[in-house]
Each structure stands twice: as structure tokens, then as C-alpha cells.
Amino acid sequence: MGEMIAPKGLAGVVVDKTAIAITDSEGVLLYRGYRAIDLAEKAHFEDVAFLIVNGKLPSKSEKEAFIAKLKSGFGISEDINRVISILKEKDMMRALRSLVSMYPYRSKDQDDLMLEMASKFPELISNAFRLSRGMQPLNPIEGTYAERVYYLLTGKNDPKKARYLEELMILYMEHEFNASTFALRVTASTLADPVSAFTTALATLKGPLHGGANAEILEFFDGFKDVQEAIVYVDTQLQKGEKVMGFGHRVYKRLDPRAQFVKMKLRELAGDSKVVKIAEAIEQRMWEKKSIPANVDFFAALYMHLLGIQEDFYTPLFAASRVFGWCAHYKEQLSDNKLIRPDAQYVGPTGLKF
Numbered sequence: 001m002g003e004m005i006a007p008k009g010l011a012g013v014v015v016d017k018t019a020i021a022i023t024d025s026e027g028v029l030l031y032r033g034y035r036a037i038d039l040a041e042k043a044h045f046e047d048v049a050f051l052i053v054n055g056k057l058p059s060k061s062e063k064e065a066f067i068a069k070l071k072s073g074f075g076i077s078e079d080i081n082r083v084i085s086i087l088k089e090k091d092m093m094r095a096l097r098s099l100v101s102m103y104p105y106r107s108k109d110q111d112d113l114m115l116e117m118a119s120k121f122p123e124l125i126s127n128a129f130r131l132s133r134g135m136q137p138l139n140p141i142e143g144t145y146a147e148r149v150y151y152l153l154t155g156k157n158d159p160k161k162a163r164y165l166e167e168l169m170i171l172y173m174e175h176e177f178n179a180s181t182f183a184l185r186v187t188a189s190t191l192a193d194p195v196s197a198f199t200t201a202l203a204t205l206k207g208p209l210h211g212g213a214n215a216e217i218l219e220f221f222d223g224f225k226d227v228q229e230a231i232v233y234v235d236t237q238l239q240k241g242e243k244v245m246g247f248g249h250r251v252y253k254r255l256d257p258r259a260q261f262v263k264m265k266l267r268e269l270a271g272d273s274k275v276v277k278i279a280e281a282i283e284q285r286m287w288e289k290k291s292i293p294a295n296v297d298f299f300a301a302l303y304m305h306l307l308g309i310q311e312d313f314y315t316p317l318f319a320a321s322r323v324f325g326w327c328a329h330y331k332e333q334l335s336d337n338k339l340i341r342p343d344a345q346y347v348g349p350t351g352l353k354f
């Protein structure tokens with residue numbers, strides 16, 4: 001068979017079919033045929049999660065049954081809480097990845113197991129944060145999925161802010177063959193169980209070129225006194241050939257529709273404040289100098305900050321949303337599976353004598 005050499009990073013290579021989501025360089029993002037932005041604006045997290053996982057919007061009874069399945073994952077056992085207290089891990093992505101990997105694979109219905117695991121993420125993060133800092137876990141409130149998440153992360157029952165958070169969580173939910181999802185599909189293709197596949201995906205999402213980017217924005221942004229300082233920072237980074245986190249995307253070369261939506265919401269929250277002015281100035285400078293658009297993580301970090309969410313939770317919150325995309329991709333991979341195992345072009349020595 002003739003050898004095909006793929007471009008570095010598989011850029012531009014179509015590796016399989018999917019019916020879950022589509023993106024394009026001009027800024028299209030559809031979830032199962034619907035504009036993700038419309039869903040973020042008008043739907044609830046539970047409806048969109050059902051859509052992503054099952055391929056259609058739920059009827060009333062389907063939604064109730066779905067919520068009941070999510071609830072089956074609520075509550076963290078004493079054993080896991082004890083492990084958290086022993087681990088005392090301060091990095092919440094490392095904690096989440098380790099804790100998820102410890103869950104036993106029970107041979108119950110795989111779809112139910114995935115939903116049960118997915119709905120544990122917010123409480124795992126919350127407990128990991130609190131117990132590792134000597135605080136007791138929160139007793140979660142009743143309410144929508146997003147209200148519960150908002151409470152678990154902030155200790156505040158605030159439906160209005162929870163709704164803002166829900167919009168971001170919907171936009172974080174799915175993104176076709178991004179790095180963590182692709183990694184999950186590789187694991188699924190070996191017929192490994194869903195818990196192992198989630199662990200792979202979490203480990204991949206953590207990296208700063210992927211989900212970890214949102215945890216790096218405040219680090220440089222917080223220090224800016226004014227727009228001028230922010231522009232000097234951008235120029236200096238570019239002169240040094242270094243990246244400005246929260247910018248650039250493998251697919252969206254002109255605009256990331258999620259970033260534009262979150263920017264609009266940021267304005268709604270913060271008006272014409274210093275944060276918004278500086279953020280927009282950085283965005284403009286990056287476009288003028290390099291024609292690189294802001295990605296969702298740039299505005300998402302500022303948005304979560306304004307919603308009163310600790311920086312430690314930024315990437316884990318992304319994971320708690322994306323995990324529903326992972327559920328759909330695990331199912332899709334297994335519905336028409338072939339082991340994912342590419343070839344490599346060997347460039348090392350040969351014929352050495354031992």
C-alpha cells in the first residue's frame with residue numbers, strides 16, 4: 001500500500017466522519033445541525049447535553065429521564081472524599097484526572113455509566129478544592145444543572161449568574177475532533193472502557209495549548225494598569241516570537257464564534273469597564289499585527305472571573321462541560337469502530353551492532 005505522509009499535527013486531515021458537530025474556518029459551529037450560539041442563548045444545559053449525546057432534542061419525558069440519569073451520579077462517596085483528603089492535590093485538573101481514573105468500571109449499561117460519571121465532575125472538583133484546603137464539602141442545592149454547578153464552585157445560590165455560566169458551559173460542550181476528543185476516540189478504539197477514555201481526555205485537555213489555556217489568561221491580564229500596558233505586552237510577546245494565550249485556533253482562522261458570543265456577554269456583565277476595554281484592545285492588536293483572532297478561552301477566563309469563579313476551576317469547568325461531548329464521541333467511535341493506529345516515518349539510525 002502506498003504511504004501517505006500526514007502534515008504535522010494532522011492539520012487539515014480529515015480522519016473520520018462525525019454527526020455530532022461541525023466547525024469551519026469562517027466561524028461556523030453547529031451541534032447536531034443547530035447553531036451552538038443559538039443553543040447557548042436559548043436552551044438549557046440539560047437539553048443541549050441530551051442533544052449532543054442522543055442526536056436530537058429531548059421530549060418532556062425524555063428530558064425528565066435524562067435528568068434522573070444525571071442525578072444518579074450526584075454525591076461523592078466517603079471513600080473518594082477520603083482519597084481527596086489524603087491527596088491534598090492543589091491543581092484541580094490533576095485532582096480530577098486522578099479521581100476519575102479511580103472509579104471502577106462497572107459493566108452496567110455504558111451510556112448510563114458515562115452520564116453517571118459525567119455528572120460527578122462538578123462535585124469532584126468542588127470537593128477536591130475544598131477538602132484539599134481544609135474546608136468541608138458543600139451540600140449541593142436543588143435546581144438546574146448549571147445552578148448546581150455554580151453553587152458547587154462559588155458556594156452561592158445565584159440563578160442569574162448561573163444562567164450566564166450555563167451559556168459558557170454550553171459553548172464548551174462540544175467541538176468535533178479537538179485534541180482531547182481525538183485522544184478519547186483513540187482510547188475508545190482500543191475498546192477500553194469509558195472511564196479510561198475520560199481519563200485520557202482529561203489528561204489531554206489539561207495542556208495549555210488546549211483546555212489549559214483558560215487558566216493562563218489572568219496571569220498576564222491581571223497586571224495591566226491600562227490599555228497601553230496591554231498593547232506593549234502583546235507587541236513584546238510577538239517580538240520575542242512567543243504566544244499570547246487565548247489567541248489562535250487550528251480551525252477558526254478568522255473568528256471563533258464562541259469568543260464573539262462570550263465577548264458580547266462580557267459586555268453585558270461589565271459594560272464599558274477597564275477589563276472590557278483592555279480585552280478588546282488586545283484582541284484588536286493581535287488582529288492588526290498577526291491576523292490572529294481571540295479564541296473562546298481568552299474571553300471565557302475574564303467572564304468566569306467576573307462571575308466570581310476561582311481560577312483553579314477554569315479548566316475543570318471546561319472538562320465538566322466537554323465531558324458530554326466525550327460521551328457522544330465514545331458512542332460514535334464504537335458504533336463503527338476501527339482501531340486508530342497510524343504509521344510513523346522512521347528517521348532514526350539502522351544497522352547498529354550491539
Ligand code: COA
Nearest residue numbers: 208209210213242243244245246247248249250292295297
Ligand atoms: N500568539 C502568537 N502567535 C500565535 C498564536 C498566539 N496565541 N497562535 C498562533 N500563533 C502564530 C504562530 O506563532 C505561527 O506563526 P508563524 O507562522 O509566524 O510561525 C502561526 O500563528 C501558526 O501557529 P501554530 O501554532 O502553528 O497554529 P496551530 O494551528 O498549530 O495552533 C494553537 C493552534 C491553538 C495551538 C495556537 O494558536 C496556540 O498555541 N494558541 C495559544 C494557546 C491557546 O489559546 N489555546 C487554546 C485554543 S482554543
